[in-house]
Amino acid sequence: MRQNAARRTALLDAAIEVLARDGSRGLTFRAVDAAAAVPTGTASNYFASRDDLIAQVAQRTRERLAPNEADVEQTMRAPRDRELVGLLMRQLLFRMRAERSTYLAMLELRLEATRRPELQAMLVEVFSTNLRESLAFHIGADLPGDETTVVLLYLAMTGLLIDDLTLPEVLAPYPYPKLIDDLVRRATATS
Known part of the structure; x- marks a missing residue:
């Protein structure tokens, strides 16, 4: 998994926007990549699975709030x-x-x-x-x-x-x- 902390945070913030806009069903790695304006496949390099992404999003929402x-x-x-x-x-x-x-x-x-x-x-x-x-x-x-x-x-x-x-x-x-x-x-x- 990639370790660039700033990129990981940007991907999590993009995932938050996807969740807010499209709901849970819309939360895919491809949607996160598009929202973060990064190449397709970037999110999958930072998160082992969708469950891993969701777990980290939960923590990120706590930080942002x-x-x-x-x-x-x-x-x-x-x-x-x-x-x-x-x-x-x-x-x-x-x-x-x-x-x-x-x-x-x-x-x-x-x-x-x-x-x-x-x-x-x-x-x-x-x-x-x-x-x-x-x-x-x-x-x-x-x-x-x-x-x-x-x-x-x-x-x-x-x-x-x-x-x-x-x-x-x-x-x-x-x-x-x-x-x-x-x-x-x-x-x-x-x-």
């Missing part, structure tokens, strides 16, 4: 209150909108995992890690709420993101800032 550490550090200078939690949720929404293709590719992988147990096991680990890291961040930063608060925010924001990035008209009547502030207020009400 992660917040910028400097941005988080700047945000976390604010008082540790509900307003900060609301700001973090709005930043999450804006980050996912900026990485719409990546989020849609991740949704395609989730759907594909319902049909492929080996992919499901891998994605369970990826998403469990995301949730554990969110819990550790929230609790470690002494933000309002407990573990259940974080899980409720995770579930609510997942639904909000799916609608916003796939069928935005569903939530169009509800202003996002108010919706997110109400969500945070209610999720942290018992803490």
